[in-house]
Amino acid sequence: MTVRDWRAGELTMLSLSLVLAVAAFASVGFLADRLQQGLERDARRMIAADFVVRADHPVDAAFVDRAHSLGLRTATTIIFPTMVAGANGAAGQGEGAIANARLAAVKAVSPGYPLRGALRIASGPTAPDRTAQGIPAPGTVWVDAELLGALHLHVGDRVMLGLRTFTIGAVITRELDRGFAFVNFSPRLMMRADALPSTGLLGYGSRVTYRLLVAGDDAAVAEFTRFAHARVDGGKMRGVALESLQEGQPQVRLTLDRAGHFLRLVSLLTALLAAVAIAMAAHRYTRRHLDSCAVMRCLGLGAAALRTLVALEFLIVGLAGGIAGAALGYAGHFVLLASLRQLIAVDLPQPGLAPALEGMAAALVLLIGFALPPLVPLTRVPPVRVLRREWDGQARTAWMAYAAGIALFAGLLVLAAGELKLGGIVAGGFAATLLIFAGVARAALSAASRTARSERAGARLPAGVGWRYALASLERRGAASALQITALALGLMCLLLIAMTRNDLVAGWRKSTPPDAPNEFLIDIQPDQRQAVASYLSAHGIAGATLEPMVRARLTTINGKPVDPGAYRNDDARRLVDREFNLSYRAKPPDDNRIVQGRWFGAAQRSEISIEEGLAKLIGVKLGDVLRFDIAGQSVEAPITSVRKLDWGSFKVNFFVLMPPAALDAFPAIYITSFHLAAERRAVLDGLIARYPNLTAIDIGPILAQIQHMLEQVIGAVQFLFLFTLAAGLLVLYAALAGTRDERMRESALLRALGASHAQVRAVQAAEFVVVGALAGAMAAIGAQVLGSVLATRVFDFYLDFDPWVLPAGIVAGIACAGVGGWLSLRRVLTRPAGQTLRDA
Structure with missing residues (x-):
């Protein structure tokens, strides 16, 4: 039966959907597996040791003594x-x-460095x-x-x-x-x-990081690790942090995690579309096999044997699709790896079998979740189906099977996403989209059909016969029509989302750090140098170099309670409250800041605070809380009256805490500015620094270049993976249009048998395809806009402007897809005798 169905094309759609879903899962899984193995293998080399004690002051000698007593090797670095x-x-x-x-x-190293790896x-x-x-x-x-x-x-x-x-x-x-x-x-x-002491570079206020590197026997390192954590955890030692081999290159790991996060998101989208295509293909398979299953029941085949027969066929399809998809995913992960080759600067080991096994498991889950429900009625078809054609399955059983399948699929999404939050959002969004699209489609078809049949003042509305019949036909097949429109809308939404990703989202991601972003920071500008530095920059054509005041302060109390770094569990929070803050003051909010809570203080004469959103969450403060800062021995206390969201990607000068000028302008301050300077004009800064040697110029051009390079690589990898999504979307479109092809062919042949002309049949078909395509396209466009905005804010971290052209583009695309698909599937109906079509149907 499997061979016969394959030759007849009954399993083609379902098999292709499985292969694409597994390939998307496996390609990302193989990449993640190799990255994990490579990072674990190279972690020691990435920190040049087995364990590191990092501090903003010389590391306590007790750590060195303990390491030596355990027989461990040590080295130091000063950066x-x-x-x-x-x-x-x-x-x-x-x-x-x-x-x-x-x-x-500058990195000053002691003999023995590095303890692990090689320079x-x-x-x-x-x-x-x-x-x-x-x-x-x-x-x-x-x-x-x-x-x-x-x-x-x-x-x-x-x-x-x-x-x-x-x-x-x-x-x-x-x-x-x-x-x-x-x-x-x-x-x-x-x-x-x-040689460092002879340079005279280290003094009060120097920005220095001291690191003690430790390496040796694993058991001794573990003992030293326990000793270090006992002394440092809970804020017992201020300004001291610990690094283990799992924390080597955390920024690289974070960047790779974010890239992998979005790649997994794309693979989940592919799986969702594949699930819809599988469900549509299984529905069509069920309808086309009802008669053959009824005949087998008449010939004595029991229900249990029929269930076994169908289960074995789909098990074969699932295993074959899983193997083929895993092989395609293995080949595809090399393309992803090539796209990220500059981001991943180490040779990676070969992946294990786990991603392939997970892909095959995904294939079986997709089959169980979306092919099994429509197949359950098929295995219970009564023999009387041969004589009485009205039996069409058991809806309650199918819906129960769907519920169980969707629960399994939701678990698969959470597993593939790697975390409950992302998987839950995707699974919940999929379920919500299905319900909304299905409900809107059913309600719209019912309303349109009633409107077309309504009478006003004894006369029908100006709707032609073709339109009235098409709407009535769609309503008569209400469940099937709603399913078709929903599937078509999901496929079109995916295609529109791909188009938006390749254009608006990608462009917006690139614009989040534009090429003309400031690439030079100038710090340590003294108050008496402020006017001269500003005049120098202006005279040399450097625009946008606004000198911002910076006041050093230490946070001492929150709502009257002393700040205790040890009370914070988060390491970043402990470090923030344990060091000095850079405060600033201004009357107008920065152009790239957005007030998300409260109100801007303006030129208030009393002390108020505007705090950055992330910092507020990190240290646990909110609107109305009162913060006290110590500035050169004097206290400044003020309530939080606004919370700001900063655009860090702009690389402009930004401050976590801003206050009105009246609150801080009496305190000593230094000034900082940022601006864009072309590489060929770098000599301009050389002249300024020669005139004012105390200034420090920080060239962040390499940072910008690396960020842009990372973006290009991740974008390339995402767009490659979207090819799988594109293919799955096209399968959904085909499956949605083919889902009711048999019914349309039978209805069109019946119309011709009753005397309808070719033109009338064409009018009915055209009207039906316009209604289906327009409704699906409108829902797809709205869904793509919503999902595009979510991707922009939640994944790419920027805001996407609403595009009014997406809605008409979606409607036109929907009508075009439905029209072309319908014409391809029904073009032979008008050229064949109606009796032959009815006999074949």
Whole structure:
């Protein structure tokens, strides 16, 4: 029976739907599995140790003593930003002259670094690299090739670092434990830790991170880990944090998690559409096999044997579809991996069998959930069906089977999503969309049919026979018509969503960090330098460089209660309340800030606070709460009167806490600004820093370039996976249009047998397809707009403007799809004798 049904094309739609769903699941699953294995394998190398103690002050010697007592190896690193300049005749200048300066991320390392993994260096930017043997020799430093280019230097030239000059000994080509802290986006300069005191760079207020690296036997590391957590957890030691191998490169992991999050979302969308296509195909299969099953019952086949027969056939289809889909997914994950190759900078091991097995399990769940319900009545068809054709299944049994299947499918979505929240949202959204679309379709068809039949003042409404008959026919097949329109609307919604993703959503994601975003930050501007710096920037054509005041303060109380970092469970919250805040003041809200709660204080003469939304949630404060800050020994207390949402992607100067000018303008402040500066005009900043050496220029161009590069890679991966979704959407469209093809063919042949002309039959068909297509297209357009907005705000983190053209485009697309599909499926009805069509039907 399976071979016969396959040859007859009865299983083609269902099999293709299964293959696409499994391929989408498996491709993302294979990628996630390889990433997980690779991250676990390389975690130690990514932190250069087995365990790290990180602090904003020299690490307590007790940690070093405990590590040594356990037989563990240790090393230290000290990381901080500072300006580095070329010296000693660099770039053709005289002896002792200082060339242009650049901000560098200095890393001072002790002997033994790194404890895990290897640092790779080269003798020049284009020379082959090698594994570093030890750390820089005395009097030398190793630098990134980017720093050489910025300073116009070569290996062997000298650089000035604080009070000393050093010889450039090598170029760093690979540093796995670099991390993605803000300072580390500047070019790296690596030096010996014992040479650091002679530079005079470390002093009060220096932005320094101290790290103690620990490595050794696993049992000893575990013992040291327990010791460290006992001393640090709960805020017992301020300014100290711990890093384990699971936390290596957290920013890379976060970026990959976000990319994988959205890829899983796309795979879930594909599975949803595949489920609809499977349900439509199974319905058609059931209708076309009722007679053959009834004949088998007449020939003595029992209901149990018939159930076994159908179950075995679909088990074969499910296993075959699962294997084919897993193979296609394995091939597809290589495309995803290639799209993310720059984001994933390590060689990954081969994936395990788990994603393939999960894909095959998904195929069986889809069959059980969406093919089984319409097949249940098929296995209970009575033998009398051969003589009496009115029996059409047991609706109650089918709906109970659907309920069980949908519950299984919801569990599959949660499992595939990797978390309850995303899976629950997708499953709930799918169920809600189905119910809304089905309800609207049924109500609209009923209302349209009643309107077409209504009479006013003794005369019918101006609706032709074709329209009246088409609406009556759709209402007569109410459940089947509503199912067809719902399926068609889901397919069209997917296609419209794909179009929006490829255009509006992708463009909006790219615009969230535009190419002309500020790429330079200028900090440490003193009050007496403010006017001169602003005039210099303006004179050199740098627009938008508004100098913002910054006041250093420490949060001391919330609603009169002293702030205790140990009371916060979240590590980020503990770090925030444990360090100084950067406050600012202004009368007008920033252009890229949005008030989400409360009101802006304006030029109020009393102290008020506008706080950033994320910070408020993190430290547990809300509108009306009173915060007290200590500023240079003086207290400032104010209530929270507004909560703001910041656009961090704009890379403009933003502050967590803003207050009115009257509250803070009497306190000492330094100034900060950001602006966009083309690479070829970088010399403008060199002149400014030469005039004011205390200024620090932070070039975030590498950050912007990396973010844009990551976006392009993730967008490419998402668009590739959407090919599966596109194919599933097309299958849904075909299945929806083919679902009632047999009934339409029979009705059209009956009309012709009763004397209707070709033109009248065409008019009925055209009217029916226009109604179905227009209704499905309108619902699809509205659904795509809603889902597009949800994706924009929840996934891409930006706002999508409403597009009024989506609705007419959806209606036109719906009518076109229904019209073309209907013509292709019914074009032969008008060319064949009506009697032959009725006999075949």
